[in-house]
Amino acid sequence: MPGTSERMNGVGFLAIVIGSVAVSAAANRRGWPGPLVVVVVASAVSLLPGLPRMELPPELILAFVLPPLLYSAALELSFVSFRRDLLPIAALGVGLVVFSATAVGLVAWWLLPALTVGGAFVLGAVLAPSDAVAAVALGRRLGMPHRVMTILTGESLVNDAVALVAFELAVAAYTGYQPFIDRPVPLALYSVLVGVGVGLITAMVVHQIRPRLHDPALETVFGAVVPFVAYLAASELHASGVLAVVAAGFWIGHHSADAAFATRLQSRQVWHTVDLVLEAFVFAYMGLQVSVILQDATLEGTGPLQLLLGVTVVLLVVLVARPLWIFALLSLNPSRLPRRYGVVLSWAGMRGVVTLAAAAAIPATTISGVPAPDRNMIQAIALSVAVLTILVQGSTLQPLIRFLHISDAADRRRAEADLARALRVARRAAHDYTARATTNGEEAVTMALIEHRIAHVLNASSHAQQPEQHDHELVQAILAHQRRALIRERDAGRLDDEVLRAVLQQLDYEEAAASTDLRTRL
Structure with missing residues (x-):
């Protein structure tokens, strides 16, 4: 069993980055799916005796790991394609999040007596969003059709914001802490409108200032701070930092043709490197949470069978809810998307960095100062399901695509x-x-x-x-x-x-x- 708990220091962070990049490079040279190999290797490493428990503060993940990944994806996503597929993206990025959170919450509350109703719905909100990093990394590797990649990426850019609003409301009911606005619809509208507004204003200001620097290196560095500024500014206003980052990325990416050629070339290489490093780190960090799962479940006194039951039930709900929603939409409008694409979309709902950050951000105490009930069990189930979706769905996507004879021809x-x-x-x-x-x-x-x-x-x-x-x-x-x-x-x-x-x-x-x-x- 791993050793005592400690926050991840600079040496630990650097070791994970170097190790994950090395493993990913070795896997790619052999034609193996790099993300899956990184998760498996990191999971095995986390169980080594005497290895300290490594955790990042959730605010660090949300403020410094998630923004550059979302921003880079938004930079590269075609606004024309996003607008063309806006309806399915909204149906998955908004409707599916609400449906998944509700389904997981109801089933977990019904079948897992150890969970309170508040804890069950916090678990649902934590597991509601699929992950842009996992979807894009695996999709590129497997050669998914362009339209499927557009919908998956667009969904992942939108659903994080919706899920975090749902998480804030669920935590408020669970612990008694009041959110900035205590009504769900006004909170969602405020979060979306102000978040998008902050992102667009940030992008417009940067777009006006960058050309006046007359130095490609300075312009590239100035552009690299955009996701962090947009996220932190929106968060200070209690709005969606995720949507601020996405809106800024869309704007800068759509207007990238206005930049100097040297700035474009440098920025492209910088963000390619950032993607490579952070994607490898995120998958390694997910694998290392295996030890965290076991420790937390043990600390709370959750038995192995109880944890196994919880993980199995919730994983099945997560895997079933997505195809139910997607094929219900296809039955209403079958001309929107080929059914084979619907199958692939149904099986590409891996969970990732937002689930990790949200699980870690569950308050340890309620407003009355008593320990939050079932917190460790909620975290253990959420982290387990996130890792298993990467391993189960990620490892079977390629055979599924081959079986359906889906190609990008x-x-x-x-x-x-x-x-x-x-x-x-x-x-x-x-x-x-x-x-x-x-x-x-x-x-x-x-x-x-x-x-x-x-x-x-x-x-x-x-x-x-x-x-x-x-x-x-x-x-x-x-x-x-x-x-x-x-x-x-x-x-x-x-x-x-x-x-x-x-x-x-x-x-x-x-x-x-x-x-x-x-x-x-x-």
């Missing part, structure tokens, strides 16, 4: 068509500019540059050579003209954000190469 064809359309827009913009701006034989040189870029974007085998001598200012002007044309196409709804970002990335590389070439020759 249609998505690839659509993406290729969208990319081809974007390249036509870029080519036409370059031709239009050169027709107006080039003279004295420069057009041939300029068009050679254009053909080189287009061949590079398409990853086609081409021997088109970039001319050794070219006018750097002319290249910059052509690239700027192409970017404006692509943004207009996106704003008109004819181009997806993700395709726009892919083409802009290639144009950014071309401008970076041209700038490097110019500095070398100077």
Whole structure:
């Protein structure tokens, strides 16, 4: 059994980060699902004799681990796709959270006599939200269809805020502490409206200030503080920090084309690194909670059979509630989504970091000062179910996708068509500019540059050579003209954000190469 309890110090945090990244890298090299391997290894490590119990304060998880993960996902999610699938995202991100919390609370109260009614509904609120980190990490690895990934990511960005409001209300009833607003509907409206408002204001201010710094490194660092500022500012106003982060991410991501090319390139690498490190850490931290589960259950005197019964009952409710809700929606409007996609969505509801943080944030005492009843049992069941959803659902998603013959072939064809359309827009913009701006034989040189870029974007085998001598200012002007044309196409709804970002990335590389070439020759 692990040793005595202690808060995680800097050395422990660093050890988890390094170990989880190393295990994830080793798993990826062998073609294994990295998140699952990290959870399994961390679970085994947590049971080593004499290992200190490592825990992060819940406020640290919510304020410094969750915001960058949500922000990065919102940056990359296409606003066009999100708007197109807003109805299923809202049905899952709002309706399913309420349904899951209610179902878990009622069944736990009915079948687990050790739980009070208040404790049962706190447990339901803790386990209500699915996790963006788990869904996106596993979805990318398994090659889920683009639309399924959009709905899963959108749902996970929305449901955290709804679940935390439900958690606040359930804890108030459980302990007697009063929330900022004691009525659920006004509290939810205030939390949503103020949270989104804070996020948008934060993003707009940063968007206005960043270009005035005239330094890509400073602009990148300034942009990196956005999720933390948005979350903490909204939390100070008792609003949803999660929705503030999501709103800020959507705004910055949608307007990323306005930034300088060097800032875009640096920011993309920074957030890719942050994702890699934090995702590995979150999965390792979840695995390490196995020892926490056993310790807490023992401290409260919960017997192994009682804990096993609680975990089994709640896990079954969590696994069944999601498909019931999704297929009820599909029966009402079967044309919205193929049933095969509904099956995958039903089995992709892993729990994660919000469940961990909420479970740890349950008050230890009631308002009268007495210990909160069943707190350790609630935490043990919640953490157990969270880890098991990662292991059970995560390990069986890939066989399920293969069994249903779901592939992203249609998505690839659509993406290729969208990319081809974007390249036509870029080519036409370059031709239009050169027709107006080039003279004295420069057009041939300029068009050679254009053909080189287009061949590079398409990853086609081409021997088109970039001319050794070219006018750097002319290249910059052509690239700027192409970017404006692509943004207009996106704003008109004819181009997806993700395709726009892919083409802009290639144009950014071309401008970076041209700038490097110019500095070398100077």
